[in-house]
Amino acid sequence: MRVIIKNGENEVIMDERRCIFVNVSKKVIRVFLDEIIYAESSVRKLRLICKNQVIEYYGKISDLEHQLEGDSFARCHKSYIVNLEYLRSYDAKAIELLDGTSIPISKQRYHDTKNKIIDFYGKPL
Numbered sequence: 001m002r003v004i005i006k007n008g009e010n011e012v013i014m015d016e017r018r019c020i021f022v023n024v025s026k027k028v029i030r031v032f033l034d035e036i037i038y039a040e041s042s043v044r045k046l047r048l049i050c051k052n053q054v055i056e057y058y059g060k061i062s063d064l065e066h067q068l069e070g071d072s073f074a075r076c077h078k079s080y081i082v083n084l085e086y087l088r089s090y091d092a093k094a095i096e097l098l099d100g101t102s103i104p105i106s107k108q109r110y111h112d113t114k115n116k117i118i119d120f121y122g123k124p125l
Contacts, residue, residue: 020067022048024057031055033071038103039064039081049101074116076105084120 018033031048040047041061048055065075072084076095080103088096092110095103105113 018071020064022046022055022057022059024055029055033068033073033083034085036073036083037086037097037099038083038101041079072120074113074120076103076109076113078106078109080104084117087117090114090117 019030020033021028021030023029031050035050035052037049037051039061040049044058044060046057046059046061046064048057061075061079061081065073065081068081073081074084075081082095082097082103086097086099088098088100090096090105090113092105092107094105095113097103
């Protein structure tokens with residue numbers, strides 16, 4: 001989505017993209033949500049796998065899940081959140097992403113994940 005701001009004779013065009021801010025090595029980094037492919041948690045550390053980079057920082061996946069709520073993300077496993085924009089296919093055990101990466105779906109989260117996919121795409125894949 002684009003926003004046009006008119007200020008007198010000047011016209012500024014800005015992209016209105018949702019983002020989050022994460023603390024990485026004493027820096028605060030802005031991460032656009034549409035660039036996140038998936039997030040992985042391992043021993044208090046989060047890894048955001050993005051289009052052009054991997055960002056690692058300390059945090060809880062539940063906090064990240066809350067930040068991403070209402071967008072195109074689904075928590076499919078205790079250790080994974082996926083961006084449904086990058087979904088190629090899924091079954092009861094895993095989600096396959098466009099780049100071929102396979103992300104596990106836990107038995108406990110399968111129905112919620114499936115419903116999120118159906119809501120996002122408007123129909124089952």
